[in-house]
Amino acid sequence: AQTVTQSQPEMSVQEAETVTLSCTYDTSESDYYLFWYKQPPSRQMILVIRQEAYKQQNATENRFSVNFQKAAKSFSLKISDSQLGDAAMYFCAYRSGIGGSNFGNEKLTFGTGTRLTIIP
Amino acid sequence: EPEVTQTPSHQVTQMGQEVILRCVPISNHLYFYWYRQILGQKVEFLVSFYNNEISEKSEIFDDQFSVERPDGSNFTLKIRSTKLEDSAMYFCASKGGAGRNQPQHFGDGTRLSIL
Structure with a gap:
């Protein structure tokens, strides 16, 4: 079974600064x-953002980007130019790429979340 | 932008009573899910549903739970005889197709409180 670990229960960052949220996962699958x-x-x-495991290029969505290290099974989220509206709980999630009879309907496995506070 | 809507936002029920949580997925979506989040804990998968049948269910989804898509628009989760440990936030999600990179879209959740 896959597991997702977020080791930072809480993080805080000054407004306009950059913060990185960590996520590691465990899987024996190659497609996810x-x-x-x-x-x-x-x-x-x-x-917020998604990454296909078969793509080596890190996904980017405006101020949000990821650092995907497949060998290390690490998937961190970087938020640049933090804004007050970024304050939230952030969850990392894993989904299998191949579902067999469940093709297309694969469940998400979540981490425990990181609460991000933005300091004005 | 289309949204997944869930009603009610908060449901309070006596232990042992039946409860039905309702969800209206995004209109052209084909895949449906229920997740729950016990206070302070992570979001957990309950069940996935496609083509009018359950695709997968977790060990949490025991005989007390059932899902239904009664009218082509609603997607409901029924808990037959609620227990205290069923108190949680319940999230409905839907997905448009089997495409490899289709994300699940979540509703706002229903907070279920069992007394």
């Missing part, structure tokens, strides 16, 4: 997807 979701106090889980 990794996601970062954001959960603000409003509770909705919002997709």
Whole structure:
């Protein structure tokens, strides 16, 4: 079974600075997807960024980027120019790439989350 | 942008009672999920649903749980006889297709409190 570990329960960063959230995972699969979701106090889980394991290039979405190290099974999220609206719980998630009979319907396995506080 | 909507936002129920949590997935989505998050813990997979049947379920999803897509728009989670440990936030999610990079879109969640 796959596991996802987020070793930082809480992080804080000064507004406009850069912060990196850590995520490691364990899997025997070679084909999979990794996601970062954001959960603000409003509770909705919002997709921030995703990475396909077969792609060596790190995904980037505006101020958000990842450092994907497949051999080390590491998937960290970097937030540049932090803004007050970035304050939230951030969850790292893993999804199998091949589902067999579940093709297309693979579940997400989440880490325990990192609460990010932005200091004005 | 289309959203997954969940009702109610907060449900309070006496232990032993039945509860139904409702979700309206994004209209052209085909894959549906329920997850739960006990306070302070991580989000856990409960069940996935496609083509009017369960695709996969976790060990949490025992005989007390059931899902249904009764009318082509709603996707419900029923807990037949609630226990105190069912208190959690329940998230519904949907996905558009089997495409390799299709993400799951989540609703706001329903907070279930069992008394």
